[in-house]
Amino acid sequence: MQDKQVTKKLEDAGEEILKQIDKGENPNYELPIRNLNNIFFDEKSKTIKLGDKTSSRQFLNVAHSRKFMQTMLVAAGLKKVIKEQATTSIRDLFYNMKHTIEGTDENTFDTQDESDPLIEDLEASLNVLREELHLIATPKGLVAGEVKIKEAGGSVIDVSKMGSSGWAVPSNVEPEKIEIKEVDADYVLFIEKYATWNRFNEDQFWKKGKCILLTGKGQPARAERRFAQRLAKEQGLPIYALCDADPWGYYIYSVIKQGSISLSYSEEKLANPDTKFIGLTTQDAAEFKIPKDAQIKLNKEDLKRLAEMKDYSWFKKKEWQKEFDYMKEKGFKMELEALSAKSIRFITETYLPKKIQTKDFLP
Amino acid sequence: MPEEKEDKKETAGSTADDLAKEFKEHSVAEFFKKNRQMLGLTGKIKTLTVIVHEYVTNSLDACEEAKILPDIEVKLSEIGEEYYELYVRDNGPGLTKETVGKALGQLLAGTKFHRLIQQRGQQGIGAAGCTMFSLISTGKPIQVISGTSHGKAFKCDLTIDPKINSSKIMNLEDIDKPFKGVAIKAKFKEVKYQKSDQSPLEYLRRTAISNPHAKISFTEPDGTTTTFERSSKDIPKKPTPIQPHPKGVTVDELLTMAKYTKSRKVSSFLKDELDRMGDKAIEEISKSVDFDLNTDPKKLAWEQAEEIVKQFKKIQFIAPRLDSLIPIGEERIKKSIMGIVEPEFLEVVERKPTVYKGGFPFCVEVGIAYGGNAGRQAGTDEDGRNVWKSEILRFANRTPLLFDTGGCALTQAAQSIDWKRYGIKDFDNSPLTIFIHLLSVHIPYTGAGKQAVSPEEEVMEELRLALMDAGRKIYRFIGYQRKMAEKEAKRKMYYKYASEVATAIAELTEKKKEPIEKKLHEIVLKHLKLEEKKEAEEAKKMEGLTEEEIEREYEKKKAKEKKEKDAVKKKSKEDDE
Numbered sequence: 001m002q003d004k005q006v007t008k009k010l011e012d013a014g015e016e017i018l019k020q021i022d023k024g025e026n027p028n029y030e031l032p033i034r035n036l037n038n039i040f041f042d043e044k045s046k047t048i049k050l051g052d053k054t055s056s057r058q059f060l061n062v063a064h065s066r067k068f069m070q071t072m073l074v075a076a077g078l079k080k081v082i083k084e085q086a087t088t089s090i091r092d093l094f095y096n097m098k099h100t101i102e103g104t105d106e107n108t109f110d111t112q113d114e115s116d117p118l119i120e121d122l123e124a125s126l127n128v129l130r131e132e133l134h135l136i137a138t139p140k141g142l143v144a145g146e147v148k149i150k151e152a153g154g155s156v157i158d159v160s161k162m163g164s165s166g167w168a169v170p171s172n173v174e175p176e177k178i179e180i181k182e183v184d185a186d187y188v189l190f191i192e193k194y195a196t197w198n199r200f201n202e203d204q205f206w207k208k209g210k211c212i213l214l215t216g217k218g219q220p221a222r223a224e225r226r227f228a229q230r231l232a233k234e235q236g237l238p239i240y241a242l243c244d245a246d247p248w249g250y251y252i253y254s255v256i257k258q259g260s261i262s263l264s265y266s267e268e269k270l271a272n273p274d275t276k277f278i279g280l281t282t283q284d285a286a287e288f289k290i291p292k293d294a295q296i297k298l299n300k301e302d303l304k305r306l307a308e309m310k311d312y313s314w315f316k317k318k319e320w321q322k323e324f325d326y327m328k329e330k331g332f333k334m335e336l337e338a339l340s341a342k343s344i345r346f347i348t349e350t351y352l353p354k355k356i357q358t359k360d361f362l363p
Numbered sequence: 364m365p366e367e368k369e370d371k372k373e374t375a376g377s378t379a380d381d382l383a384k385e386f387k388e389h390s391v392a393e394f395f396k397k398n399r400q401m402l403g404l405t406g407k408i409k410t411l412t413v414i415v416h417e418y419v420t421n422s423l424d425a426c427e428e429a430k431i432l433p434d435i436e437v438k439l440s441e442i443g444e445e446y447y448e449l450y451v452r453d454n455g456p457g458l459t460k461e462t463v464g465k466a467l468g469q470l471l472a473g474t475k476f477h478r479l480i481q482q483r484g485q486q487g488i489g490a491a492g493c494t495m496f497s498l499i500s501t502g503k504p505i506q507v508i509s510g511t512s513h514g515k516a517f518k519c520d521l522t523i524d525p526k527i528n529s530s531k532i533m534n535l536e537d538i539d540k541p542f543k544g545v546a547i548k549a550k551f552k553e554v555k556y557q558k559s560d561q562s563p564l565e566y567l568r569r570t571a572i573s574n575p576h577a578k579i580s581f582t583e584p585d586g587t588t589t590t591f592e593r594s595s596k597d598i599p600k601k602p603t604p605i606q607p608h609p610k611g612v613t614v615d616e617l618l619t620m621a622k623y624t625k626s627r628k629v630s631s632f633l634k635d636e637l638d639r640m641g642d643k644a645i646e647e648i649s650k651s652v653d654f655d656l657n658t659d660p661k662k663l664a665w666e667q668a669e670e671i672v673k674q675f676k677k678i679q680f681i682a683p684r685l686d687s688l689i690p691i692g693e694e695r696i697k698k699s700i701m702g703i704v705e706p707e708f709l710e711v712v713e714r715k716p717t718v719y720k721g722g723f724p725f726c727v728e729v730g731i732a733y734g735g736n737a738g739r740q741a742g743t744d745e746d747g748r749n750v751w752k753s754e755i756l757r758f759a760n761r762t763p764l765l766f767d768t769g770g771c772a773l774t775q776a777a778q779s780i781d782w783k784r785y786g787i788k789d790f791d792n793s794p795l796t797i798f799i800h801l802l803s804v805h806i807p808y809t810g811a812g813k814q815a816v817s818p819e820e821e822v823m824e825e826l827r828l829a830l831m832d833a834g835r836k837i838y839r840f841i842g843y844q845r846k847m848a849e850k851e852a853k854r855k856m857y858y859k860y861a862s863e864v865a866t867a868i869a870e871l872t873e874k875k876k877e878p879i880e881k882k883l884h885e886i887v888l889k890h891l892k893l894e895e896k897k898e899a900e901e902a903k904k905m906e907g908l909t910e911e912e913i914e915r916e917y918e919k920k921k922a923k924e925k926k927e928k929d930a931v932k933k934k935s936k937e938d939d940e
Binding site (some may be wrong): 010011013014015017018021022024025026027059060062065066068069072073075076079080101102103104106108 | 856871886
């Protein structure tokens with residue numbers, strides 16, 4: 001989408017509110033509800049999609065008023081960013097909009113947590129991508145492997161020569177920004193944790209295993225997921241996820257595979273429905289004889305989250321239900337580092353090769 | 364001196380016998396010279412207040428008697444360290460050369476017999492006690508100017524000869540200028556003026572509240588003059604002495620009365636000596652007791668008296684005669700408090716007279732003043748806003764009670780109320796003036812100091828009922844006030860955000876901000892008005908509900924609102940990591 005079109009969308013939203021004000025109506029803004037009650041798993045695309053329920057954010061509502069004001073500020077702020085042809089981080093935007101309301105001691109925004117969801121609200125309601133709004137999230141993803149990247153207007157980067165630090169995923173990985181070239185890999189290994197990614201990179205596993213190592217350092221940002229999607233779509237590479245054996249690790253896998261609830265409006269561009277889960281699973285504990293000491297007892301939060309996930313429609317496959325039941329029954333979880341309890345290179349030399357060889361995946 | 368004996372009993376309570384003994388040996392004046400505390404003049408600050416009280420009470424009583432609207436001027440000057448001169452002038456009937464000595468120079472001379480009549484109490488030992496104290500502390504006489512409506516006015520110096528309890532009048536001379544009333548100038552040492560809840564100023568403020576027909580001005584030592592204007596031109600009617608009411612009479616009292624009665628039969632004795640006792644009641648008693656009511660009352664046995672009193676409890680009597688008690692009156696209290704306390708809102712409740720044990724009619728009047736200048740200002744908070752504390756103004760037969768606050772039934776009654784029920788969240792820290800007036804032909808004081816009322820069951824009950832009634836009325840106001848405050852807070856919030864919204868919309872649409880903001884303000888006001896209308900309709904639905912139902916509805920509504928709020932919060936938190 002062109003900047004002009006995006007700007008027009010923002011202006012139209014403003015005009016709509018102005019019309020209401022001129023008519024003496026309570027200014028309100030319709031936006032899609034972005035929570036569990038308004039998403040569904042689309043069997044066709046195999047991704048999470050946003051439903052059509054909307055809610056109205058009203059100026060004259062004690063509970064909405066501040067948010068309404070903030071939403072308007074975000075819209076105006078975005079228009080400015082696009083006009084100035086700059087690319088701004090969502091943090092910059094937050095600081096740009098944050099000020100004390102005249103004659104009061106109240107800030108328009110107190111924390112970035114207040115502005116971030118409103119940006120997503122606008123993305124969803126205007127149906128624009130974050131990149132089209134000239135916004136970036138702080139990039140944190142890293143890549144290692146046999147791949148070359150050509151940045152628009154820049155030089156070609158040989159990721160295999162990036163050494164231990166790897167190549168940092170830029171915030172915008174759309175085709176007009178980067179080109180993915182000369183991939184020599186059989187699959188993508190999407191690793192939850194940086195420490196584990198680092199182990200694999202240090203062991204140059206990408207060479208041995210013929211894969212591309214990717215991490216989002218925890219919950220991956222959209223850039224990492226979009227990059228993985230491009231590798232899958234353009235290069236035909238399967239994606240395997242390697243996460244902690246706990247409800248949070250499983251959820252990260254779920255986000256990589258079918259998308260997140262809050263970004264459900266743009267999951268078709270981000271999700272990787274063919275991703276498979278390599279591990280870790282609690283069932284691996286017995287299979288690989290992981291010492292009991294490396295197991296962590298499930299706490300109340302874990303159990304609550306586990307129960308929630310068991311109910312998600314996209315986790316209804318029997319293999320996953322079995323894993324959830326097993327975890328609940330055994331009452332423990334494990335981090336990827338648990339494999340190091342066997343030996344430092346156990347994960348790269350024994351665990352992963354065996355898993356891939358036996359195709360011991362969860363769907 | 365039969366008069367003195369009567370009074371000794373009243374002022375000294377249980378030590379009456381000891382006092383009587385001493386009185387035989389010394390003159391009254393000598394006695395008090397040795398026992399200054401018995402003048403009620405203990406404490407340097409309290410003493411000044413009590414002295415002012417004595418003079419002002421005298422003036423008010425004299426004016427009332429003569430049906431004159433009182434105009435009282437009080438002036439206090441500091442003439443040395445803990446050394447003051449007090450000037451009190453009234454426009455009353457005045458004293459004559461013959462009466463001035465007895466009124467101001469003879470201890471206990473002016474005090475009244477123990478009789479069942481509503482009267483302003485004396486706290487010390489009367490105006491003569493002040494003369495006495497002036498003599499004791501300074502060695503100086505007091506100066507008096509007085510004039511009646513006829514004859515020439517005069518002036519004199521006056522003091523007490525302690526040896527013979529008699530006044531000593533010096534420098535008596537007529538004056539040519541017309542003068543009506545009494546003016547007294549007296550010096551006192553070992554006293555101290557200090558602004559406090561117990562200062563003469565506060566005493567006079569409260570006196571003015573309970574005597575709306577009086578104009579009282581007070582000049583403090585620093586020259587500040589405060590005038591409490593009269594808010595009513597009605598001079599209080601004179602209370603009449605009355606007989607005990609059967610509902611409250613005790614066996615002992617009944618037997619004592621029977622001993623001295625002139626009636627020949629028990630039946631006529633009961634009818635003659637007790638209030639509201641009719642033939643029908645006598646008939647009922649006669650049917651229920653197993654002795655003849657035609658017998659001589661002097662021969663009434665304890666058991667028989669006991670049976671009669673038991674019957675009194677069962678029989679319905681008419682309430683005591685209202686004319687034995689002269690309340691200030693709801694309207695007059697309202698005007699008075701509005702003028703002097705200047706609250707934002709005021710409710711006054713006057714209860715019907717009833718009886719507490721002993722057959723003493725009493726009646727309570729209470730007022731709750733809220734907001735405005737009600738309460739005591741206790742400094743300011745960090746933001747410079749005034750901090751208010753509540754105050755309880757106690758009165759017994761129109762006389763303010765300033766001391767012994769905690770031990771007083773009037774205070775206890777106010778504190779026993781669950782004020783939260785009436786929208787007063789923090790009783791101690793609210794802009795609140797509670798006015799409590801107890802009238803009775805016999806105020807049940809806790810002690811000789813007459814500064815606190817004892818918590819008689821019936822009195823407490825009446826006080827509580829009156830306070831709760833006033834509380835209910837004020838609740839509506841406070842609720843309304845709170846609602847208005849909430850509305851204003853809402854308006855401010857919307858206006859605050861309107862400015863930001865207008866800026867953003869102006870930027871998005873490339874229009875001017877000001878007209879947008881103005882329009883938004885109009886929308887906000889329209890919206891709030893609509894909301895108010897809806898609430899009024901809802902309130903209308905609430906009418907006709909009992910208080911408990913309203914409370915339940917309120918709780919329900921609160922719970923619902925909270926749930927909604929939580930839901931909004933949850934919604935914004937929900938979403939994944």
